[in-house]
Amino acid sequence: MKSTLSRQDVAETLKREHAAARAMREARMQQPRDENAPPPQTLDFRTSELHRTQYLSIGPRMGRFLYNSARAIGARTIVEFGTSFGISTLYLAAAAADTGGRVSGSEFHPSKAEKARANLADAGLSAQADIRIGDAMETLSTVEGPIDLLFLDGAKDLYLEVLKMLEDRLRPGALVIADNADHLPENEGFLHHVGDDSDRYVTTLIGFHKGLVSQSLVLS
Numbered sequence: 597m598k599s600t601l602s603r604q605d606v607a608e609t610l611k612r613e614h615a616a617a618r619a620m621r622e623a624r625m626q627q628p629r630d631e632n633a634p635p636p637q638t639l640d641f642r643t644s645e646l647h648r649t650q651y652l653s654i655g656p657r658m659g660r661f662l663y664n665s666a667r668a669i670g671a672r673t674i675v676e677f678g679t680s681f682g683i684s685t686l687y688l689a690a691a692a693a694d695t696g697g698r699v700s701g702s703e704f705h706p707s708k709a710e711k712a713r714a715n716l717a718d719a720g721l722s723a724q725a726d727i728r729i730g731d732a733m734e735t736l737s738t739v740e741g742p743i744d745l746l747f748l749d750g751a752k753d754l755y756l757e758v759l760k761m762l763e764d765r766l767r768p769g770a771l772v773i774a775d776n777a778d779h780l781p782e783n784e785g786f787l788h789h790v791g792d793d794s795d796r797y798v799t800t801l802i803g804f805h806k807g808l809v810s811q812s813l814v815l816s
């Protein structure tokens with residue numbers, strides 16, 4: 597059986613969106629740097645221009661890592677914190693198409709969520725994803741378990757809160773994957789919660805060229 601990732605509508609949408617994300621990032625890099633500007637990960641996702649307008653998306657390698665992770669565990673209930681224009685959602689929804697599952701995505705900015713929905717439609721994956729608009733702490737609170745895979749890619753200071761909100765709905769054997777783990781404090785917060793002292797998670801950090809990704813296996 598071929599992967600849904602190789603379907604023409606999915607492959608073309610991903611190619612187009614990765615190219616658009618790359619062009620936007622390159623244009624941003626051309627801008628003169630303000631040495632006094634706060635680091636992007638500290639900006640407020642509700643009010644910053646960066647969060648409202650930019651892709652800030654994963655790359656193709658990370659996308660395939662998400663797809664493979666979801667497929668490997670037969671993930672049917674997939675939850676995404678931080679959808680943006682939906683590039684990561686496309687990979688997760690492609691996996692859901694192959695497992696008979698569904699993705700609940702979340703995006704604060706309505707214009708981004710609309711574009712994510714349009715991208716899913718272009719890829720023929722609308723039936724595999726529902727994008728909830730608003731603060732994920734509210735919109736994801738009603739997701740029904742058991743959850744098989746939780747992908748964290750929204751505001752970094754909310755990773756732990758989102759995990760705690762959904763923790764009791766994660767099934768044993770579920771995966772929690774967090775992007776930009778190198779932007780998180782090492783011995784506190786989210787990484788401490790899923791780290792070596794935890795009886796509930798086994799966590800590893802994986803290097804991608806953009807930085808570190810954390811992957812936690814849920815034991816119980």
Ligand SMILES: C[S@@+](CC[C@H](N)C(=O)[O-])C[C@H]1O[C@@H](n2cnc3c(N)ncnc32)[C@H](O)[C@@H]1O
Pocket residue numbers: 641647648651652653654677678679680681682683684685702703704705708730731732733749750751754
């Ligand atoms: C790094 S981008 C996500 C990129 C996306 N996962 C991808 O790979 O295409 C983070 C996004 O999360 C959204 N976000 C951050 N905190 C949020 C929250 N509490 N609720 C909903 N969306 C949030 C931001 O508006 C931003 O669009």
